[in-house]
Amino acid sequence: MTTNTPTPAGQSGMDPATDTVTAGPGRPRSRRRPLIAAITMAVVAVAGSGVFLLYDRPAPPAAPAGAAQRPSATEKVVRGDLVEEVRAFGPVRFSGDRGVKNRIRGVVTWTPAGNSGIGRGEKLYAVDDKPVILLRGSLPAWREFAPGMADGRDVLALEENLAALGYTGFTVDDEYSQKTAAAVKRWQKAVGLPATGKIELGRVVFASGPVRIDKAVARPGDAAEPGAEILRISSAAQHVAVEIPVAEQDLAVKGAKTTIMMPDGSETPGMIASVGAGRLNKDNESVVPVSVRLSDPDALKNVQNTDVQVVLKRVEARDVLSVPVTALLPADRGGYAVQVVQGTRVRLVPVTTGAFADGRAEISGSGITEGTRVGVPKL
Template identity: 80%
Template sequence: MTTDLPAPHRRGSPGPEADTTTADPGRRRPRRGALIIAITVASVVVGAGSFLLYDRPSPASEPAGTSPRPPATAKVVRGDLVEEVRAFGPVRFSGDRAVKNQIRGIVTWTPARNAGIGRGEKLYSVDDKPVVLLRGRLPAWRAFAPGMADGRDVLALEENLAALGYTGFTVDDEYSEKTAAAVKRWQKAVGLPATGKIELGRVVFESGPVRIGKAVARPGDAAEPGAEILRISSPAQRVAVEIPIAEQDLAVKGARATVMLPDDSKTPGRITSVGADKLNKEGESVVPVSVRLSDPDALKSVQNTDVQVVLKRVEARDVLSVPVTALLPGDGGGYAIQVVQGTRVRLVPVRTGAFADGRAEISGSGISEGMRVGVPRL
């Protein structure tokens, strides 16, 4: 009986290599969901018990304080002990939502899926005239014309006109004759009748550039007020994963994460949202987590696949550690390790501390970095 974790769980910060080598069993794709790299004291006891099958010296045949040479060794290393939670999840675009048409007529053009639309660009066309995307958080809710009541929608329109280079008015919440003159210049440039008035539905306000998820309406369809015509989202991508509730202390909004891409490259990200705990398809309690990448272009080529998210927790900093399988039951309780120095093998008692990623923190008299200790053959 051994306590080795399956191969997919052992990816992460690798420990020192043993003196012996084994064939790589191959990479297996873990099931979707979280894979937890966790070592407990209980598993240490089980592993140590199996280790005793060949490690305990025979008092009748060996000098006191010595053991047979173990089948493999590993180094005592100094560094941080880091526990990892790994979870697979799909790549998604943030803020999926509908665009509803407000102009009666016939749809004559819609953009392609995944197209990016920015401020001042055509979002779709009705009767061969563009509906234009502008930037703003308040939806367009009325027509624009000289003499209309002041409002935040007027301010947003004027901010967009100025940003697009159509100036000559004071940017405020009043739709003046000078505003109308700038609107005429803009209308002429985008292929609209230069009236100085903007009908309801001719502009669509969004908080930033958008990505086209799909066109609900097709060219030739009737354009009816209130009908959904496009599905859009933010161009920003995120990864949606589920973390076991036992590890929910790692799921903190703003916490750092690492996203492992299908080509084995990695890119940094941060947790942007944490949902309420729920049961997943396997009946396990999990916490939904969204991770946004620091590089918005890192996932452009990643579609219709899952990626791996790694969350980390430092269990101990700047400590000496050995593989958990190096621990043996000590005389009178506690643990010991086999220290290998040339042809000499000594059983040395140690105190244990934190456990993480298959390693155990140790301390004790004569224990130093770089020392080699016995471990089972892998």
Template identity: 75%
Template sequence: MTADASTPGGESPAALLTAASTGRRRRRPLIAAALAAVLAGAGTGAFLLYDPPSLNPEPAVTAQLPPATAKVVRGDLVGEVRATGQVRFSGDRPVKNQLKGVITWVPTRNTGVGRGEKLYAVDDRPVVLLRGTLPAWREFAPGMADGRDVLALEQNLAALGYTGFTVDEEYSEKTAAAVKRWQQALGVPGSGKIELGRVVFVSGPVRVGKAVARPGDPAEPGTEVLRITGATQQVPVEVPVVEGDVAVKGAEVTIVLPDGGKTPGRITAVGANRLDKDGKSVVPVTVRLSDPDGLENVQNTDVVVVLKRTEAKDVLSVPVTALLPADKGGYAVLVAQGRKVRLTPVKTGAFADGRAEISGPGIAEGTRVGVPKL
């Protein structure tokens, strides 16, 4: 005659509290409103069917069973804050050509490009991606003035296995010899010189977001050829300031994908409070996907980021629909004991995810309490 309701469903009356009851400062008016809604709706009819006894003067016992029961559970009460954002690759930026000639090859969308690999081609010769933060701004050749760009080039040559020179800011003859070996491996004449535009420095691995130019297009200095991004997928979201305590750098989150699937993430940045487009105070949060494999095609797709907070640790709790208003204020639950039910006053604590922390006489882990039949 009982139905286990220890885990309320998404459309149950308990769902009325799921989002709203996460804030501790708001829990009292919210639980009262939610209980009123529960008792005014389908749940009321279920409870009224067996007319719970009065709490005065002593908790009463009745043989009339509730329509369903749920177990008192011990564990942490964890609240949720949900925010919607779009999956984006980090660091979107254009790649502009510095050579004069004809575009002969461009990569396809979502292609990953690493150090020493071809980014695109002009006149059937590769433009190569290298690691560095200083943009290439001049030709590399023996006799050039020392500089940080030379240091970055030599660091890349050494990382690619072309050595035999001192890694410093001087473009020596030994540097030129290493460049010749590298050029030959790329299939281009080994001149020992690198014309401006044949290498592009970026700070890390990149992904091709879009090819702007096509093979056969003229290559002119300053012309945009590609749009690239970082290889990291992230979701920027905004969390209401009143829920801002969940916005903690390094905290783990869950990302709900459009197909209902879930993937883990981690908060990598928390910005300063600001006003959103509706004039509400929010906290900007950046979430990085922890396991992005196979999710390249969800870029610019809306997802839900679930941020969690622990409201109470190692407590006894019941579905919020188990709470009944007591005659003299506060709350009570119907404790099912075999074929009898005892209406017992309880003290409430934290509320989270449609559950309420309770304590009181006869309340223990595994105790069954009455709930509406859903």
């Protein structure tokens, strides 16, 4: 995790490239506008010792003169979770992009339109005016189906598809029986194939689910050569591809929940599906590629050719009192204090700090309660 020093009052804590967003009841939060990711500030505390490791910025100055005078602005002490965030922008993509290779020699007579969907039992493309059919399964078709063939998982997958399409009268297992062949004949007749009871290699293509046509590589009239790519397909599911700085990759954990900010300002939940190996991006920055899957598969079906924002979060502390880090002042005897403002009275109160996240600091001290007003620099 990247560590940064909290900015004491009296020093500028604003980056000229930041704006202000709301982070909870009554507290502002600064957010960096990212080229790749917006990264919240964090400070690492040495547990139980009251000593903090402060990096990247100079040590706090001596207590300013008149520190107990009325501050230019105040903020309430709030109770809630301190959450660290990484925000990243990335494109919406369809998952599982791959090519479909033809196995039947002849002439291509039909291919589907780009961005169309093909489901189980439907025509994927046609050779010599005969359809190649999409079926559901994880094992690629690798041999001809015919009575007397050796038992196998491919037979089981074929029979499961026949049964799902309404062709029954056989036992669903890994044996291609005469009853299986009879069901195949009925299926062949229905889809416009010769009713032979045999299925040549390449007549069916197995996929794990419905597919989306990205584009047709071959066109009607082209030669259909065995082994030649004829279509580019993907699954119908979408994901968001983002890059996270390597320094923040501890927030990118497979299975972790995320929030996806839509172009219209709405939100939809997601989950990290995969995390790749670190690499240098086009700006020569060290990043980790992350793929985020949507909890609602249809949430992005109408969102194309644009980037969306992915928010990764980690709770640093739960149900604690916190103030903006700009409220912290260096105390005379070390550590920190805050200016507590009660009406016209201003007093310095030493505080113990805990977790730091998102420009806020966990504090505790005498008389510090939820709603207590503390001094901060006026923005």
